[in-house]
Amino acid sequence: MTPQNIPFIPHDAPFTHDQRAWLNGFLAGLFSNASAAQTMPESAGLEVAVYFATQSGTAERLAKKFSKELKDAGHTATVASLSDVHPAQLAQQAHAVFFVSTYGDGEPPDHAKNFREALMLDSAPALGSLRYAVFALGDRNYEQFCAFGTELDERLIALGAQRIVSRVESDVDVDEPFAAWTPTCMIALKRSSDKAPAEARTVAISSSSKSAPLYSRENPYHAQIVERRALTASASGKLTMHLALQLGEALSYEAGDACGVVACNDPSLVDETLSLLAISADELVDVPKAGKSTVRDALLHHYQHTRLTRKIVQAFAERTECKVLSALLPAEQSAHLDAFLYGRGLIDLLQEYPGAIDTAETLFAMLPRLSPRLYSISSSPAKHGSELHCTIGVVKYRSHHRERGGVASTMLAERIGAKESVPVYIQPNKKFRLPADSNAPIIMIGPGTGIAPFRSFLHEREALGHKGRNWLFFGERSAQTDFLYCHELRSMSESSHLTRLDTAFSRDQEHKIYVQDRMLEQGETFWRWLQEDARVYVCGDASRMAQDVDAALHALIEKHGAMSADAAREYVSRMHDDNRYHRDVY
Structure with a gap:
């Protein structure tokens, strides 16, 4: 059968x-x-x-x-x-x-x-x-x-x-x-x-396979930077950057995919870390899947040491017998441990507890591996051809008397020259695709760098001549300093390709306003679009924004659909099942 x-x-x-x-x-x-x-x-x-x-x-x-x-x-x-x-x-x-x-x-x-x-x-x-x-x-x-x-x-x-x-x-x-x-x-x-019972059988649901890509996180493609510019104004309190890479014919992607960046740590931080260790920078160590490496190269390319973890704190607590560190480790102290970990890295413990780490084996046993950073692709293959664009929030802050920064974002913004190459690969995201029906309306909710895949979607639909309506909710701090891709979005609005653009700039008025507030304000229209088979996409922060947006979605469905809370949950559940509610959150 x-x-x-x-x-x-x-x-x-x-x-x-x-x-x-x-x-x-x-x-x-x-x-x-x-x-x-x-x-x-x-x-x-x-x-x-x-x-x-x-x-x-x-x-x-x-x-x-x-x-x-x-x-x-x-x-x-x-x-x-x-x-x-x-x-x-x-x-x-x-x-x-x-x-x-x-x-x-x-x-x-x-x-x-x-x-x-x-x-x-x-x-x-x-x-x-x-x-x-x-x-x-x-x-x-x-x-x-x-x-x-x-x-x-x-x-x-x-x-x-x-x-x-x-x-x-x-x-x-x-x-x-x-x-x-x-x-x-x-x-x-x-x-x-x-x-196993003879009568038990597996239900076949789906099966697919694909040959391994030529380029991957283990074998990245070195893409040349062709453009790098700030999207935020100099007066902004943060830097968001547009990065364009040349792929040629080496890699292909689809709207909704992510770009994996194989980053390395800051060489100056690695050298300062080595100066606090009684370990030779040239000592050879075995790095899983990478083979022999010097200690310096391992700290530079293979291990994460800019953030503390429980395992690192535990290693220092055991080797120093420090009661302050040991007191942070019980499960009931997790809130205090999180507060201690925040804004600290390995170098902070090396400075506070000199001599605690005396062998390369001890050092690398406690450090997690350095993982690639995934950025939602903000370009369209139909519009931008062999170029790949990323929208990157550059992480920089001061903590515990030291300037800190995100490993990948600061590398891309500062440590790689304008014409140098970046090791990258494509991470497909099959759960975050444009609808197969080019006439289907879509609602996109992407504050901050969460706008990235929706810029891709908009350019893709425009280049392919899709007639479906497009509604974007975008939020940031201030319209004057943080309105990412404002000229493109306004141009799309004027041409009616972007059917609706609702913005929420949290600091441009006395009371903060966020994208979920705009959703509720436009709840009646939002509900009408849902009744017309609109697909909803959310991209951005998982810890707060995505939860608040999800709560707003339930609330407006309950109100404007005249439903009970249970019925609204059932409606959203059906949206998931019918591939009408997609989230790319991190």
Whole structure:
């Protein structure tokens, strides 16, 4: 039986979103099982569902790579986003492997939130037939490291599923842990198959693969800078920069993708750090995936030391037996630890506790790897051809008597010459694409540098002759100093390509105004656009802006749609399911 022949519950059926998802999952499992029983030979390998929850694409990449390993070993593997899965489907399966990221304050990626909510319900199905493994991805610079992966693992156990191999919690450098874990998981899957119920079958949802790109974070393309200019006025309290790079035919991208910049630390900071260490700058060390490197080169290119982490503080506390540092480490002191970490780097502890770090092995064991910085691309391939544009907020501030700066942003703004090259790669963002229907209206909400992908969208739609209406909400501090791309946006407004432009400049009046306030002011029109099948896109800060915008969206739907709070939540949930609500937040 083909996927097209599997019955499903239509959207207009008299069920809630959760009821409809459960029924669709049950039908998919039931009819997929019947098909598998008719066609699957006794000698076939295992059927394994490989699921991913990703914010930047890494978890999806690993899921597809693991799926290929399964197929090469003679198994049947299906790859699916958790946005397409309901827990009821897991109850129909024998084997599943999860690759899940954590972002923000321990949250799952946006597209996995509905799955998480359904899994945590008291009504979630028993999963006694499921054998599974979890590969959790996170960033040790954040307190809630791999929180979603941990929560998922513990909830599956609580629902009766059986873990076949210990959970992996990987830092941002995922490839080495993945390579070490894969054969272990493959063996565990094979051993578990003897105990798996014969009738349990995997529900095939989607499967796709793509050849590895020529250029990647491990092998970046060196793109020449062709333009670099300030978008903010000199009187502004911050610098936002427009950067244009020449790609030629080496790399291609789509509107909505991100540009990965492989940055290096400030050489002067590295030299000052080395002056506080009793370690030779020329001593050779082994850097995973990079081979032999000098200590100086490792500090320059491979390790993050401009920000403190719990692990660094713990290492200093243990080596100095400092009670002040040790007192920050208990879980109940997390707020005090966060306050201590903010605005400090390794160099601050080296100055305060001289001699605490005396070997290269100790130094690099506590430092996280230096990760590439992802910037939303603000150019359009249809409009700008082989050029790639980024909109970059340059991070510079003074803290604890020292000038500080963002590793990548200061490198791009100050440490690379005007005609030098930048090591880059393309990070696809398939969850943040223009609608396939060129006539569909779109609403874009992007304060600050969150405007980047929407500049790309606007130029792309204009260059391709799309007729869909475009509405942009943009916010910043002041119209006089921080109105990014103001001339372009005003020109698009005058030509009516930008149908509506609503701005919120927080400091241009006595009471601060933000984009979510403008949304509520225009709530009636916003709701009318939603009724006309508008797609909503949000880009920017995850910790506050995205949450406030989401709350405003719920509020205006509740008010102007004459709905209860529960009905408004159901409406937004359907927007997610129907690919009408997209968020690229960080």
